[in-house]
Structures are given as C-alpha cells and as structure tokens.
Amino acid sequence: MNHFPEQWGRPRDDLYSFIEPSVKPKQLEDAVQHTQSPIVTGTSVLGLKFKGGVMLAADNLASYGSLARFKDVERILQAGDETVVAAGGDISDFQYISELLSNLLITESYATDGQKLSTKNIYEYLCRVMYNRRTKINPLWNSLLVAGLEKGEPFLAYVDLLGTSFKAPTLATGFGAHIAMPLLRKYIDGRENEILEQEARKILNSCMQALYYRDARSLNKFTVASITSEGVKIEKNQLVQTEWKFADMIKGYAYSFLFEDVV
Structure with a gap:
C-alpha cells in the first residue's frame, strides 16, 4: 500500500494545485507532526x-x-x-x-x-x-x-x-x-x-x-x-x-579476524 497521500491521485482540483500535482493537500499543510526519532542523544x-x-x-x-x-x-x-x-x-x-x-x-x-x-x-x-x-x-x-x-x-x-x-x-x-x-x-x-x-x-x-x-x-x-x-x-x-597504545602493535588484526575461517 502506498502511504504517501500526495501520490494517491487528484480527486479534487480545489484540494490539489492543478499546475503542480505534487503539492500536498490543504488539510496537511497545518498538520501537527511529532518527533520521529531523537536527534541529540545520550x-x-x-x-x-x-x-x-x-x-x-x-x-x-x-x-x-x-x-x-x-x-x-x-x-x-x-x-x-x-x-x-x-x-x-x-x-x-x-x-x-x-x-x-x-x-x-x-x-x-x-x-x-x-x-x-x-x-x-x-x-x-x-x-x-x-x-x-x-x-x-x-x-x-x-x-x-x-x-x-x-x-x-x-x-x-x-x-x-x-x-x-x-x-x-x-x-x-x-x-x-x-x-x-x-x-x-x-x-x-x-x-x-x-x-x-x-x-x-x-x-x-x-x-x-x-x-x-x-x-x-x-x-x-x-x-x-x-x-x-x-x-x-x-x-x-x-x-x-584507558590505554590505546596496544593498537599500534596489532598488524592486520581486522583482516585476519574477518577472514580466518576462509584462510
């Protein structure tokens, strides 16, 4: 099912612009929208x-x-x-x-x-x-x-x-x-x-x-x-x-870990 109303067709020209079919219905212009996903998070x-x-x-x-x-x-x-x-x-x-x-x-x-x-x-x-x-x-x-x-x-x-x-x-x-x-x-x-x-x-x-x-x-x-x-x-x-110096001594760790079963 298509959930986008602007793509459902143009049943009435007084709701959709005759020149630009992609314009949303007037009923949706002032619709209240809630947060769909958080932006700044902890x-x-x-x-x-x-x-x-x-x-x-x-x-x-x-x-x-x-x-x-x-x-x-x-x-x-x-x-x-x-x-x-x-x-x-x-x-x-x-x-x-x-x-x-x-x-x-x-x-x-x-x-x-x-x-x-x-x-x-x-x-x-x-x-x-x-x-x-x-x-x-x-x-x-x-x-x-x-x-x-x-x-x-x-x-x-x-x-x-x-x-x-x-x-x-x-x-x-x-x-x-x-x-x-x-x-x-x-x-x-x-x-x-x-x-x-x-x-x-x-x-x-x-x-x-x-x-x-x-x-x-x-x-x-x-x-x-x-x-x-x-x-x-x-x-x-x-x-x-924390200690990160050990990473300098690891050579090819990611490659060998990902492909050890293949090799």
Missing part, C-alpha cells in the same frame, strides 16, 4: 544496588547523530532528598522531564502537610507520564533509571518510552544493556546485600571503562550518584583510565 546509564544504597553512573556525552557534539551534559538529576533520575536517549526530552519533576516538587512543597514524595512516588509518576505520551503517539524518547531509598531500603527501577517498567538489582540502558549488564549481573545479582559502596564503585568504573572501549557513542568522563541513608552524593567529571 548513551548508556548504569545502576546497581549495594548494601544500604544504590549507585548510578552516566557519561557526559551528547551525540548529534554520530558526532560527539556536547561533552559536558549531565544526564543524572536529583529529584527530592533521596531520589535520583538518570536518562539515556533524547536530551531535549530529558530536559522536559526535568522540568516536569521540578514543577512537581515545587507543587508538592506548597502543600505544607509534612508529606514528601518518595522514590516510589516519583517512579510511578514517571511511569504514568511515559505511558501517557506513548498512547498519544508522541513518546518521550528516553530510557529512565530511578534510584533512591524507599522506607530505608534501596530502590532501583526502569521505565522507557513505551511505558515498560520493572525493578531489578542491576539495570542498564542503551548499549550498556548488552555490554555492561553481564558484568553487573556477574558481580552484583544475589550479592546486593553484601557488596559495600567502595566495591560497587569499582564495579561501575570497570563497566564504564568497558563501555568506553566498545561503545562509539560513549565518553571517558562521567558522573556517579550514590544514594544512602546519609543522603545523595553526586560526583561529577570522573575519568576512566
């Missing part, structure tokens, strides 16, 4: 639970297509006293989500009833927002990780542009779901109540290093957020230690 976000808290990490790169355009973009946002939200995907949509959360927290503070939005409340709010936009066929092109403490217990959950949501001891978005998740599951799953914060940080650093080596849309500068009973601690401009 890549992976990693999250894990440890004994007494949760930790998130996201690099500071925003790519314009395949161009590493912006290298100082924060994709981790503190929302409330003990909640952090991090996003992969479209940067402008995340800015919109940040504004929604800011307005929500301001409105809640006006209530003066002594109640505060918990991490679970913010997570459920974001689930409704993402699903609502999806049903309007105008999704927010993001994958979000929500981390914090819920009644003193570590809380880590995921929601994406389709409204898909779930919780897990380890989570990742973007390319990290393929590269970092096996490492996180190996070292964390089943041990989230035993691993201390220092060990969790080392594991996250190793995962960010693996992503920098393997993901062309990543950067070796990143932000780490740690949420414990002591509060939210966000460390910016953290660096991954």
Whole structure:
C-alpha cells in the first residue's frame, strides 16, 4: 500500500494545485507532526544496588547523530532528598522531564502537610507520564533509571518510552544493556546485600571503562550518584583510565579476524 497521500491521485482540483500535482493537500499543510526519532542523544546509564544504597553512573556525552557534539551534559538529576533520575536517549526530552519533576516538587512543597514524595512516588509518576505520551503517539524518547531509598531500603527501577517498567538489582540502558549488564549481573545479582559502596564503585568504573572501549557513542568522563541513608552524593567529571597504545602493535588484526575461517 502506498502511504504517501500526495501520490494517491487528484480527486479534487480545489484540494490539489492543478499546475503542480505534487503539492500536498490543504488539510496537511497545518498538520501537527511529532518527533520521529531523537536527534541529540545520550548513551548508556548504569545502576546497581549495594548494601544500604544504590549507585548510578552516566557519561557526559551528547551525540548529534554520530558526532560527539556536547561533552559536558549531565544526564543524572536529583529529584527530592533521596531520589535520583538518570536518562539515556533524547536530551531535549530529558530536559522536559526535568522540568516536569521540578514543577512537581515545587507543587508538592506548597502543600505544607509534612508529606514528601518518595522514590516510589516519583517512579510511578514517571511511569504514568511515559505511558501517557506513548498512547498519544508522541513518546518521550528516553530510557529512565530511578534510584533512591524507599522506607530505608534501596530502590532501583526502569521505565522507557513505551511505558515498560520493572525493578531489578542491576539495570542498564542503551548499549550498556548488552555490554555492561553481564558484568553487573556477574558481580552484583544475589550479592546486593553484601557488596559495600567502595566495591560497587569499582564495579561501575570497570563497566564504564568497558563501555568506553566498545561503545562509539560513549565518553571517558562521567558522573556517579550514590544514594544512602546519609543522603545523595553526586560526583561529577570522573575519568576512566584507558590505554590505546596496544593498537599500534596489532598488524592486520581486522583482516585476519574477518577472514580466518576462509584462510
């Protein structure tokens, strides 16, 4: 089936120009169009639970297509006293989500009833927002990780542009779901109540290093957020230690790898 209306023929001359058949119908001139694909995007976000808290990490790169355009973009946002939200995907949509959360927290503070939005409340709010936009066929092109403490217990959950949501001891978005998740599951799953914060940080650093080596849309500068009973601690401009000198010693690696079965 041809899905282009301007190629369906010319049933009425008052809708199509008689001189130029390719002109679109007048009804389509003012049509509202939604984002078909993200433009400036961020890549992976990693999250894990440890004994007494949760930790998130996201690099500071925003790519314009395949161009590493912006290298100082924060994709981790503190929302409330003990909640952090991090996003992969479209940067402008995340800015919109940040504004929604800011307005929500301001409105809640006006209530003066002594109640505060918990991490679970913010997570459920974001689930409704993402699903609502999806049903309007105008999704927010993001994958979000929500981390914090819920009644003193570590809380880590995921929601994406389709409204898909779930919780897990380890989570990742973007390319990290393929590269970092096996490492996180190996070292964390089943041990989230035993691993201390220092060990969790080392594991996250190793995962960010693996992503920098393997993901062309990543950067070796990143932000780490740690949420414990002591509060939210966000460390910016953290660096991954990398080594690329070994590439000079590899001769014909790509050729031999691709054709080793043939040879």
